[in-house]
Amino acid sequence: MRTGKGTRVSSEATDTVLRELLPADPRSAREARQVLRSAVADRPEWSGWAERAELAVTELVTNAVVHAGTDIELRVRLRPTSLRVEVEDGTTTMPARRTHSATAATGRGLHLLASSVDRWDVEPREGGKTVWFELGDPMPSSDAGSDPTPAEExxxxxxxxxxxxxxxxxxxxxxxxxxxxxxxxxxxxxxxxxxxxxxxxxxxxxxxxxxxxxxxxxxxxxxxxxxxxxxxxxxxxxxxxxxxxxxxxxxxxxxxxxxxxxxxxxxxxxxxxxxxxxxxxxxxxxxxxxxGGDGPTGWAGDHDPGAVVREVTGIEPAFRALAATGAAVVATDEASVVVAVSPAAVAFLGYDDEADLLGRRVTLVIPPRFHQAHVAGTTLHHTNGRSVLLGVSVTVPVVRADGTEAPVRMSIEPQLLADDLRAFVARFDPVA
Incomplete structure (x- = not known):
């Protein structure tokens, strides 16, 4: 069995156990793969597990480096019919499977782990935790029978x-x-x-x-x-x-x-x-x-949609050109600030001039009960491209200048303009 310089090898009953102490360093995932690869190199009965085990140990060690930031102990336990890998770190925060959207750039690690191994779990330890996985027959924990970690205050x-x-x-x-x-x-x-x-x-x-x-x-x-x-x-x-x-x-x-x-x-x-x-x-x-002993203060969300957050004189001409249409159009920038309003939209919304809307958050014309939906949808689109409401026509209410609501049929399209400016252009028609 070929091992690294710092790898400790021991025999416990019928098991061969390798232990490696790894630093909180991005290169530790590669070192963990090398330890695992050397452990199974000379045993043909384990060769079928090598690729799956390397994928899984990479995920566990990377998670420990990124989310724990402490030293890591890697333990590889081998039997003729099974392989068990344990990764211990110094944080008590338990890993959780996240349900991010399909286009998310992060959050799939534990799903990948579960699809690569036969079993996995996490066990709390005093001052930390151990995440383990197995391939082949089940094996006992290296700390089987130990007392559970007392709950922290x-x-x-x-x-x-x-x-x-x-x-x-x-x-x-x-x-x-x-x-x-x-x-x-x-x-x-x-x-x-x-x-x-x-x-x-x-x-x-x-x-x-x-x-x-x-x-x-x-x-x-x-x-x-x-x-x-x-x-x-x-x-x-x-x-x-x-x-x-x-x-x-x-x-x-x-x-x-x-x-x-x-x-x-x-x-x-x-x-x-x-x-x-x-x-x-x-x-x-x-x-x-x-x-620190203070009482709770509820979420207020005191953002005033009517406040000017961008000076009209600073709005780029490429944005303003979007208003040159006979249709009812409201366009925003990536921060959801209104950067163009067509004359038809100004008239329908009941304002005297486009200046009453330009430079303000678009939530000014969105009913308050939909504010969370707007912020969440915009956030997810910027994060991972999620676009449930982009490019489709839906019936929604808009808030007019006098505070009343009017239903419209609206579609929103993202547009890339000159100088890498990005706009979201909403076109709408009144619903009788």
Missing amino acids: GVEVRLLRMPLLMHWAWQEHAAALLREYLLVRLDEDPAVLEQHAEASAALGLLYEQVPAPVVAEDPEAVMASAVEPAVTADVVALRVPRSAVAHFETLDLLLRRARELAEDGALLGASTQPEAAELRAWVCHEVLRQA
Whole structure:
């Protein structure tokens, strides 16, 4: 059996056991594959498992590096009819299968693991956890019979008026943003690996405990299901281990920094929608405040859609040209700010001039009960290209200047303009 320089090999009863201590370094996944490959190299009865085992151990070690940021112990246990691999790290946060959309760039790791092995599970340890998988016949844990890890003291946090739909979309966006931030910063700042692990742990606690709303995929059904009050919870009870409270400060910090890089064009992904950024700040601050003894403060979502967030004089001519049509058209930029309104749209919406709409958030003309749906849909489209409502015609209400609602038949199309400007162009006709 060929092994690496740091690999310890021992025999325990009928088992051959290899142990390797790996650092929290991206290269550790490759080293783990080498250990596993050398372990099965001289045994033809295990050769059929090699490819599946290498794929699975790569996923487990990569997850430990990215989400734990601690030293890792790799254990490979071999028998003639079975193989068991254990990866132990120093964080108590349990892995969870995420249900991101099919176009998501992240979140499929445990699904990949489950499809590659015969069995897998996670076992808590004092000050950490072990994730293991098996191929072939079942084998006992290396710590079978040990006492369970006592539950850590936790902080009870109450999130009042929790916007579930917005949180669901923000989760996927935040995970992608954190991953890209890690890749950009890792060479210059090795400490970002540990920070990323803390932020991911906080994000994971929210993912595990904040319920996800049930949202349909059919465009017309989306408009019926993704509305208030069904997408908001009066209260979400969150249990945060005392040792993980500070991770929410790290999560807030890293996502603020990542958003700044995205706005400067230093990341491939789009920046965070303002409402989603407000949600991140509110959730993180609620955990920190309540852990310090303060009472809960409910989500307010105080964003004023009528406020000017972009000066009209700064709107590029390529955007403004979209208004040169006889149809009713409202166009927004990637931040959902109105950058063009045709005369027909101004008249139908009951405004005196396009200046009453330009530079404002498009939520000004969206009924409040649909605000979460708009923010979530925009966030997911920017994150992974999800486009349930793009390019299809649906009947929706719009809010007019006097506060009344009017039904319209609307279709929204993304457009790439000159100078890499991106617009979302909504064309609509009144419904009698």
